[in-house]
Amino acid sequence: MTWTAADEVAILWAEHSGLTFPDGMGGLDAPSGESLAALDTYMAGCIQAYLVSGTLDARRHRILRSCAEQLGGVRPQLSGKDSDYVSRLLKMAELIDTNVTAPS
Numbered sequence: 001m002t003w004t005a006a007d008e009v010a011i012l013w014a015e016h017s018g019l020t021f022p023d024g025m026g027g028l029d030a031p032s033g034e035s036l037a038a039l040d041t042y043m044a045g046c047i048q049a050y051l052v053s054g055t056l057d058a059r060r061h062r063i064l065r066s067c068a069e070q071l072g073g074v075r076p077q078l079s080g081k082d083s084d085y086v087s088r089l090l091k092m093a094e095l096i097d098t099n100v101t102a103p104s
Contacts, residue, residue: 005099068093
């Protein structure tokens with residue numbers, strides 16, 4: 001069986017959505033000043049929209065990219081489950097980004 005990006009995102013999302021936001025990331029902010037909890041929430045909305053429709057509109061695509069960029073910058077500071085949590089979000093964002101063509 002060949003897996004599509006949507007299949008992989010669905011599997012990763014099923015794993016991810018059962019988790020709680022890591023305690024170790026609760027008070028952390030991205031360099032932009034945005035809280036990691038807010039970035040997590042924004043990404044979750046974009047991922048769910050992708051899973052429902054199979055694509056993202058331009059606005060959600062920009063939000064997903066921006067959040068992924070900010071979380072990617074913070075990931076080296078994280079370890080253990082915190083790093084795994086962010087890595088899963090980044091993997092889903094990568095899969096979606098490479099398989100969605102949204103107008104600028």
